[in-house]
Amino acid sequence: MSEASERWLIALAIAIATGLFVALALKPLVAWLKRRAVWDIPNERSSHSDITPRGGGIAVTGGMLFGSVVWLVLYPDPGLPIVLLGMMALAVVSWLDDRRGGLPVGLRLGVQVLAVSLVLALLPADNAITGGIVPAWLERVALFLAWIWFTNLFNFMDGINGITGVEMMAIGVGCTLVGVAQHAGNVSAPGLIVAAAGFGFLWWNWGQAKVFLGDVGSVPAGYLLGALLLALVLSGAWAPALILPMYYWMDATITLLRRLLRGEKIWQPHRSHFYQQGARKLGSHAAVSLRIAGLNVILVGLALASLHSWPAALASLAAAALASAALCRHFAGSPKPLG
Secondary structure (H helix, E strand, C coil), X not given: CCHHHHHHHXXXXXXXXXXXXXXXXXXXXXXXXXXXXXXXXXXXXCCCCCCEEECCHHHHHHHHHHHHHHHHHHCCCCCHHHHHHHHHHHHHHHHHHHHHCCXXXXXXXXXXXXXXXXXXXXXCCCCCCCCCCCCHHHHHHHHHHHHHHHHHHHHHCCCCCCHHHHHHHHHHHHHHHHHHHHCCHHHHHHHHHHHHXXXXXXXXXXXXXXXXXXXXXXXXXXHHHXXXXXXXXXXXXXXXXXXXXXXXXXXXXXXXXXXXXCCCCCCCCCCCCHHHHHHHHHCCHXXXXXXXXXXXXXXXXXXXXXXXXXXXXHHHHHXXXXXXXXXHHHHCCCCCXXX
């Protein structure tokens, strides 16, 4: 067996162990959350009607940390420990907000800024994306803003059953496949680990959810996936980094701009995302999550196609944007009449 094949078998074994860790850890965790009365209480801005435990992200974040640490022990990567420290810091702050509520936005955002800034500050000075066309400092500012926004939009999009698990699987597997094509080993195995953690959570969050992720899961997952997408950009795969999360980019960004234009307080909960409209229109969370999963299969294919040339990258980006916009349009509208 070649060294590369052995490495992949080990990565697959760690991913399977991660998925099992998450799925099995959620049983005692859900019982503990119920005893501690950590409930998500539905309100007029919720997409749910049942009182459900919140905080399943403790197991998901723990699973991602478990899998990543095992991989690091076998295959050291100087950049990943810093990312994992940032993920842990975000998990702690997010859990405090889940548990107690009302943590200042400035505190939560400040920890995100520190976690992202530290990683970017440690990147080699000559690690440029545009080959000097754009000043290095401007590249870093753009990466900083994109990573912060992605971390938050991933949290914003965690509003119906199944959607986050589906997205973790799609982006994780997509990063793995693009990483293999680009020979970017620092992306491939972590991508599988994130995908497996999302799959393990889906067993508890599909259909009639037994537990919700909470910020303790969605914020660290968004941050870690943002790190993987950043690694793709730095390896030269900038188009796949934009294509893989295209539906999330589009839904969250358009919704944010609309709310800004309406003068709404954008930090407050709401139900105006396209996927939330889709849940009301179709009458099913699973129907929305399945449609997003189908789109994600297309996006992974477009991400791989974009690697062939600049024209292919631009065409794939355009196709990804159009397909994502079409799904947003499909979800928009009034609910189906009853009866």
